[in-house]
Amino acid sequence: xxxxxxxxxxxxxxxxxxxxxxxxxxxxxxxxxxxxxxxxxxxxxxxxxxxxxxxxxxxxxxxxxxxxxxxxxxxxxxxxxxxxxxxxxxxxxxxxxxxxxxxxxxxxxxxxxxxxxxxxxxxxxxxxxxxxxxxxxxxxxxxxxxxxxxxxxxxxxxxxxxxxxxx
Amino acid sequence: xxxxxxxxxxxxxxxxxxxxxxxxxxxxxxxxxxxxxxxxxxxxxxxxxxxxxxxxxxxxxxxxxxxxxxxxxxxxxxxxxxxxxxxxxxxxxxxxxxxxxxxxxxx
Numbered sequence: 149x150x151x152x153x154x155x156x157x158x159x160x161x162x163x164x165x166x167x168x169x170x171x172x173x174x175x176x177x178x179x180x181x182x183x184x185x186x187x188x189x190x191x192x193x194x195x196x197x198x199x200x201x202x203x204x205x206x207x208x209x210x211x212x213x214x215x216x217x218x219x220x221x222x223x224x225x226x227x228x229x230x231x232x233x234x235x236x237x238x239x240x241x242x243x244x245x246x247x248x249x250x251x252x253x254x255x256x257x258x259x260x261x262x263x264x265x266x267x268x269x270x271x272x273x274x275x276x277x278x279x280x281x282x283x284x285x286x287x288x289x290x291x292x293x294x295x296x297x298x299x300x301x302x303x304x305x306x307x308x309x310x311x312x313x314x315x
Numbered sequence: 316x317x318x319x320x321x322x323x324x325x326x327x328x329x330x331x332x333x334x335x336x337x338x339x340x341x342x343x344x345x346x347x348x349x350x351x352x353x354x355x356x357x358x359x360x361x362x363x364x365x366x367x368x369x370x371x372x373x374x375x376x377x378x379x380x381x382x383x384x385x386x387x388x389x390x391x392x393x394x395x396x397x398x399x400x401x402x403x404x405x406x407x408x409x410x411x412x413x414x415x416x417x418x419x420x421x422x
Contacts, residue, residue, distance in 0.1 A: 149325045149376070151325050151339065156342040169415060173331055177373075181334070183317040184317070241395060241399050241400060242343070244393050244394060244396070245344065250351070253347065254346075254348055254352070257347050257356040257359075263357070286419075287421070308316065309317050310316055311321070311360075312318055313346060313347070314323060315343060315344060
């Protein structure tokens with residue numbers, strides 16, 4: 149691997165991530181669902197771990213994380229298609245949110261996805277997208293309860309293809 | 316429902332194992348490029364769509380060649396102004412180190 153984003157981190161964080169107790173998936177087969185149709189016919193949804201929410205929705209719980217730093221809010225938020233810069237917020241203590249508050253497309257490029265729909269590159273866009281707060285040092289609840297619910301919602305909205313973005 | 320992931324950390328993505336991934340060496344908080352860089356946002360989106368159609372082997376990670384401008388790298392403006400809670404006291408750092416050494420991520 150030549151992509152090395154460790155260079156953007158503090159040494160403490162980079163060293164930690166190199167020995168981090170990741171969930172061990174070594175004995176598991178990598179999941180696979182084939183794409184059923186060409187991208188130009190696919191309805192697409194986006195999911196961001198950037199901690200985004202609509203300003204009228206409940207923010208991710210950062211106060212509890214400040215009290216219990218090994219805890220990260222495992223919930224998710226639904227973001228309606230067409231959300232504007234004025235309405236979107238981010239709650240995430242592990243990256244600088246200011247850039248996304250200037251233009252959220254640098255983390256969650258929903259405006260560009262709309263452009264690809266208008267020019268016929270993709271076949272459709274789901275009515276909602278999803279976001280969660282990606283700092284999950286102990287992701288048990290997220291894996292067991294939250295992610296399956298998110299997948300269920302994406303299927304209800306008829307997503308053929310989901311673009312997942314970290315932050 | 317098929318999926319493609321965009322990652323800055325292919326090292327981690329590879330450990331965990333995802334169906335299809337695209338990796339880019341951009342800083343945290345700007346994984347799709349600089350704010351308002353519509354050309355880069357579109358370019359990366361097109362790479363993800365291409366990966367969705369063309370990756371045939373589970374676990375494939377496509378690395379993109381784009382680099383972050385050096386003068387901006389020096390600015391290091393992606394660090395949050397408020398440090399993450401686990402780094403705010405010696406006791407909290409120790410809690411994290413103990414977890415890293417012997418914690419169960421699925422507890």
